[in-house]
Amino acid sequence: MAHLSYLVNTLIERRYLITFSADNAVYQFDLSREDDDPNYKVFHFGSVVEEMVTNILGCGEKQPTFPQIPKMINYTVKRQPVSFGSNADNVSDDTVYLTDSTETRPGYVRLKFRLGEMDNLPEHLRSQISKYYLHPESSGKCFVGIRCSIWPNEAREWFERDRPVEWPGEHILQLAKEDDCFLLSRHHPQSDFPESEWQWIFPITERRLALEALSEDQKYCFRVFKLLVDFHTRNLPVKLSTTHLKTIMYTTCEIIAFDLWKLNPGGCLLFLLQRLITCLRMGVISNYFIAANNMINHFTTxxxxxxxxxxxxxxxxxxxxxxxxxxxxxxxxxxxxxxTLADIERFRKHRDLYRSFFECFLVNFSLCYRAHVLSMYFENAKQILEEAYFVKTEKLATNQSEELDFEQFLLDVTGDEFGDLKGLVVYEIDMVCNSSFSHSLRNSTDFVAFKDILESTDCMEYSEVPVPRDVLDSRYKVLMFLETLTSHLTHQRQYQKAAHFVRCAIKKSMEAIQCSNEEREELQTASNHENLFHTQMTLYNCVLLRLYNDLYNIYKSMGQTELMQEYIADYEVVCLASDYTYHYNRVAKIWQKLGNNARAQELRDQAESIKSSKTSYSSNVSRYSSIDDVD
Incomplete structure (x- = not known):
């Protein structure tokens, strides 16, 4: 179950689930018109306004602009009291309709007019007036309704039902007792009286259950459940409606402990599927409010x-x-x-969830965290680590002696994934999420500020970003840090910033070379220092070659390769000082891109000449069986 719960939360992140708010759905389709009859009102109901209709937004897909059209009930403002039972005796004088449940299925009734003085009409006139209220045909999602302040007797059981986990709670039940219900102009699919049959519905209470009683974790599980059912039954000739699935969900909420929806969403999802399969096997999905109403008895075997x-x-x-x-x-x-699939096989042998967490879940969480940081989805990145921390501390419920708060957990994972850029990533999260994770790094003696590496004018907004102190150990480490920083910013597609710090790194490299030359002049008598100098120069030249190439690629990503004109000559000088022919070809391509084809061809010729000389030297050496034969 732990692996399934992990996959559900990871593969279907909540940010992929698109659900329009109830208020937005009503607002879009509740435009008043001048010719509206003031005696009638429109009440929106159904899964759309209950926020139970969910779309899944994949990569490259556009978010829908408008919600689906909600169902609407047109009802009269004037009260039309309904009396239960078809007997006109002992009813109040203001009663308009009498319910008749004979020859109808549970949850459905026919409405008789209380004719009053019309009973005195001649027989031939009364015979032309139907004793039942015939409703007009419903068009699409618009229905005629009658608002009732008293629930029917067959729905009273809902208030007294045995609920093991006391969901939806006493408060919701008390509020529901004051809610009105409706008689809707909708007949049963197998009705013998389609023009005069009305259905009992409870849209006010249903909306209260969906928006107030369900927790966010329960809503998430239901939405994944609905997505799975809809997707895998999409090509069948018969569909299960959201109402069918809501009923399964609500009855399950009365059984499953509240905390399990967060601790074990995979298990809850399987329970919902199994409960639905059992209902289909029995051929019964009872209406949530009127248990005797089987909502699928019209489905064929x-x-x-x-x-x-x-x-x-x-x-x-x-x-x-x-x-x-x-x-x-x-x-x-x-x-x-x-x-994850490979770890499922290992887990069947060792049965140690804590081990699976470190070998599988934490690795996946960390990689996902890294991907979101590089995509600059910092809030999602933080949420991923919150989920990882929750799995570690709550779901596993281990007896490990280590005490680790979330802040330290985040810092540790960030350090493992981003190394010396730990302080920068934490700073980025703080800026977006209004957190203060970088505060502890600033107060640590193991970190310095970014302005200690570069001049404040070059730091942009990162002057106070924590940087590991050991970066200052050598000029080469500073260059490596700046190179890592530019790579990070390039992955985030912050090309302007990346180009700025590449230029700063080039400047630092030039300063490092100058300092090395000065130190060489001071210590020119020592042979070991001469070897150190050559090593340093080789390192700095390699760094410069990479930096110039990175700068060109950044300008290329920006669509401004002409900016490389300022640095191409310096790049060529560094290139000529090395024997790496592929750098000759790189510089040649840049010259060609800048329009200097002649210079590009000269560099290619030099590269071929170097290759030829190396090949000739290698072939000459290989003719001798040993180095002694050279003499």
């Missing part, structure tokens, strides 16, 4: 069998089912799948 077989495969093979869903939307995260 063949349809139920097709749904059950498809969902049983999802239940038995949840990981492949999840991967198929994720792969269809090109979601980020499938790159961690192989490591």
């Amino acid at each position: 063949k349809q139920l069998c097709a749904l059950r077989q498809r969902l049983y495969a999802v239940r038995v093979f949840p990981v492949p089912a999840l991967v198929m869903l994720v792969d269809s939307h090109n979601l980020f995260g499938t790159c961690f799948l192989d490591r």
